[in-house]
Amino acid sequence: MTASVVIVGSSVAGVRTAQALRRGAYEGRIVLLGAESELPYDKPPLSKQFLAGEWPAERVALLSAEAAEQARIELQLGVAADHLDVAERQVVMANGKRIGYDVVVLATGSQARPSPWVAESGLHVLRTIADSQALAADLARDGPVVVVGGGFIGAEVAATARSLGREVTIVDPLEVPVGRLLGREVGSMFVDLHHRNRVATHFGTGVKSVEGRAGQLTVRLTDGQTLTAATVVVGIGALPNDSWLASSGLLVDDGVVCDEYCRAVNAPEVFAVGDVARWMHLGYGESCRVEHWTNAVDQAACVAHNVFHPEALRAYRPVEYVWSDQYDWKIQIVGRPTRATSHCLIGDLGRPSARAAGKPRAVALYKDDSAQFTAAAIVNWPKALVTARRLLAVGSSFDDALSQLEQLAGPRMEPIS
Amino acid sequence: MAVVKADFETCQGYANCVMAAPEVYDIDDEGTVVLLKEEITDEERAKVDEAVNSCPVSALSVEDA
Numbered sequence: 001m002t003a004s005v006v007i008v009g010s011s012v013a014g015v016r017t018a019q020a021l022r023r024g025a026y027e028g029r030i031v032l033l034g035a036e037s038e039l040p041y042d043k044p045p046l047s048k049q050f051l052a053g054e055w056p057a058e059r060v061a062l063l064s065a066e067a068a069e070q071a072r073i074e075l076q077l078g079v080a081a082d083h084l085d086v087a088e089r090q091v092v093m094a095n096g097k098r099i100g101y102d103v104v105v106l107a108t109g110s111q112a113r114p115s116p117w118v119a120e121s122g123l124h125v126l127r128t129i130a131d132s133q134a135l136a137a138d139l140a141r142d143g144p145v146v147v148v149g150g151g152f153i154g155a156e157v158a159a160t161a162r163s164l165g166r167e168v169t170i171v172d173p174l175e176v177p178v179g180r181l182l183g184r185e186v187g188s189m190f191v192d193l194h195h196r197n198r199v200a201t202h203f204g205t206g207v208k209s210v211e212g213r214a215g216q217l218t219v220r221l222t223d224g225q226t227l228t229a230a231t232v233v234v235g236i237g238a239l240p241n242d243s244w245l246a247s248s249g250l251l252v253d254d255g256v257v258c259d260e261y262c263r264a265v266n267a268p269e270v271f272a273v274g275d276v277a278r279w280m281h282l283g284y285g286e287s288c289r290v291e292h293w294t295n296a297v298d299q300a301a302c303v304a305h306n307v308f309h310p311e312a313l314r315a316y317r318p319v320e321y322v323w324s325d326q327y328d329w330k331i332q333i334v335g336r337p338t339r340a341t342s343h344c345l346i347g348d349l350g351r352p353s354a355r356a357a358g359k360p361r362a363v364a365l366y367k368d369d370s371a372q373f374t375a376a377a378i379v380n381w382p383k384a385l386v387t388a389r390r391l392l393a394v395g396s397s398f399d400d401a402l403s404q405l406e407q408l409a410g411p412r413m414e415p416i417s
Numbered sequence: 418m419a420v421v422k423a424d425f426e427t428c429q430g431y432a433n434c435v436m437a438a439p440e441v442y443d444i445d446d447e448g449t450v451v452l453l454k455e456e457i458t459d460e461e462r463a464k465v466d467e468a469v470n471s472c473p474v475s476a477l478s479v480e481d482a
Contacts, residue, residue, distance in 0.1 A: 016470060023466055044473060294433060297471050323431060323473075330430070330448070382430040382448035389436055 002102045003028050005307060006055050006091055008081045009107030010034025012042060013296035014275025015063045017105050018073045022306030029098060030073050033091065035108075037078035038129060039065060044293055046132040048325050049157040052163055053136060060129070081108070083246040086267050086403050093144025099212075103269050103307050106256055107300075108241040110275035111289055115148075115234040117207065122214030124233045126153060129389045135233065138214055139164055146170075148207050148328035150177030152324040154235035155190070156201050159326045161233075169227055171219070172272050182377050186364045189349050190326075197327045202227075231339050238291055240276045253403035254278060255289040260315040273303045283317040284339070292322040319392045330361055335375030335392045340366030344402060346409050349379055361407055363388065376401075383408055418482045419457050420435060423450045427476040433476055437468035442477075450476065 005021060006235050007014045010032055018030050030238045034040065040062040049055040070074045082094045084106075090098040112125035124135045135157075139145065145155045145161045150172030174180060179187030181406070194201050206222040212234055214341035219227040240255045250264050251257040255278030262279050274281070274296040278289040296317060300317040324331045329407070347362025361381040369372050373396045376388035387408055389400045421441060430448025434441075441461065443451040457465055458481070469477045 019470065023463075023470075042473075146476060293473060294431075294471065297433075301470075302465060321433075332431075382432065382444045383446055385430070386432050386435050386444050390439075393436065 001028075001308065002026075004031065004101055005029070005103045005105065006031045006033065006035050006099055006101035007105040007107055008084075008091055008272070009109055009276070010036070010040045010075070010077065011061075011071045011107065011274070011295060011296070012040075012062060013109065013300050014105070014107035015040045016300035017107060017304050019063075019071060019274055019305075021075070021308060022071045024308055026304075026308045028102075030071075031080070031101075032068070032073050032075050033099070034075070034077040036128065036130075039063065039077070039233075039390070041129050043127075047126055047153055048160060050129075051126075051132050051136050051157070051160045053140075053389055054197075079379060081244055082269075084245055084250070086248050086270065089269065094261065101269075103169075103271065105303060105307065106245070106270065106272040106276055107274050108244070108276050110238040110240045112235075113237045113239050115210075115236075117210035117234070119217055119232065120213035122212070122217050122229075122231050124231065126233065126235060127238070129150060135211045135231070139166060139229040141230060142166070143215060144169065144228060144361070145229050145231045145233065146229040147215070147233045147235060148172075148176065148210075148219075148238070149235035150201070150203060151235060151237070151380040152322075152326075154233070155326045156324060157233050157235060158194065158305075159197065161231075161325070162197055162199055166231075169202065169229075170194060171202045171205060171207055171221065171227075173204065173206040173222075179202060180338075181345055182333070182364065183340075183366075184346065186282060186343065186349075186377060193327060193329060212248050231375075232319070232406045238275065240278075240289065240336065242276055251317050257287065257321075260317070261306050261313045262299060262316050263306070271303050271307060273299045279316060281317055282315050284336075289380050290320055292320065293350035305368050319389065321322070321389065329379050329389055333375065334378070334385070334389050335366070335373075337366045337375040337377060339368055340374045341369050342367055346384075346402075346405055347379070347381065352403060365405060366372055371398050418459070418463060419454055419465070420480050420482050421452060421457055422427055422455075422478045422480065423452055424476045425449050427474050429474050429476075431473050433471040433473065434468035437471055438464040442468060456482065 010121040085366035112127040144167045147170045176187040177192040208220040217229040256272035258279040260280040343366045363384040364377040378385045428450045
């Protein structure tokens with residue numbers, strides 16, 4: 001019998017694990033530890049609606065104090081976990097307090113990769129609600145914005161800053177930043193999207209230095225050009241928060257290494273969930289770590305089940321899903337396009353005027369060498385999203401997927417590549 | 418017996434609910450959730466709870482009838 005579960009980390013993975021345990025009728029003690037003093041909050045809006053000032057803080061709340069009390073989730077916020085004593089089964093907090101557990105769930109998430117450049121002020125990364133508030137305060141003042149990093153966070157920040165009327169430039173060392181994920185053809189349409197929205201790009205160019213202070217920053221590029229900015233945002237990826245586990249004896253290698261049930265490989269009473277978990281995905285036949293919101297939620301449900309039902313463990317093998325909102329595009333990616341070797345595009349993504357209704361819509365379908373349907377990238381097309389997710393969940397062949405999506409598109413949306 | 422509800426204004430068409438409980442939720446062509454039924458059985462409750470929890474914008478709820 002598991003008398004107490006301690007969850008380290010109060011973001012979506014930790015909160016959903018606690019809630020799923022209660023919903024699954026687990027009656028023991030649940031303690032949820034959070035390093036930040038804020039009540040648990042949700043992160044996706046921090047680069048979009050919350051940053052733009054469209055949503056108030058209440059709308060990003062994940063778990064109120066009342067809801068926690070009602071579910072008998074003991075919240076302990078404002079103190080970070082310092083290390084894990086696996087032998088004694090205790091989480092040791094930064095203030096020296098020790099919290100005993102029968103099972104511990106590691107949900108410490110990830111942090112923004114720190115900026116390698118230092119300025120006096122006006123240089124931001126974006127991960128926490130405090131980061132988003134600080135950036136919003138600077139974006140409220142007029143002046144050009146330089147975003148370093150052309151991935152999803154960078155693109156979302158650029159779109160939000162543009163919607164606030166700011167002049168925006170994005171810099172990335174790759175010529176087609178999204179191409180790394182979706183292939184060069186589809187990735188180049190994301191470059192065009194920035195240009196259509198009057199955001200300048202310096203792609204294929206690195207940043208040499210950032211100097212100055214808020215309102216008066218100078219960004220020097222590796223090609224010799226110089227940009228001036230009021231605000232600089234660095235969005236160059238995330239790192240798992242696993243360094244606090246260095247002394248634990250757990251196997252840590254870009255995340256806590258877990259088996260297919262999300263249990264630490266050398267400590268079966270230790271589970272990991274969300275961004276910090278590196279688990280064995282049996283569908284891929286390799287370990288993976290996923291930083292997306294839906295993965296945190298799906299994995300939390302699986303971990304909660306496995307914590308409470310060790311006699312009936314479930315392997316965790318999800319179809320990955322991530323979304324991004326950029327300008328007037330709602331982008332969704334299902335599966336793992338980087339496992340594919342070729343793709344086919346249906347729709348009018350590159351031709352925004354082709355559709356009378358306004359917004360372009362399209363789906364790119366990806367396949368591997370064995371003609372298996374491996375992933376899809378969808379823009380502004382909810383029905384295609386549902387169809388693609390269903391087909392990936394059942395392991396469809398590429399030809400079946402292509403034929404179903406073509407049928408959904410109708411005669412006016414022929415494949416264009 | 419329980420009753421499912423949706424906030425159609427809040428829904429953004431992420432479709433997590435359709436994956437969790439396809440017999441209860443669908444999505445229309447504009448990306449808004451469609452309730453295929455309003456009353457659910459006790460057997461369907463676990464899947465519906467999962468759908469409610471997996472909505473990124475908390476547009477779904479379920480209440481005991």
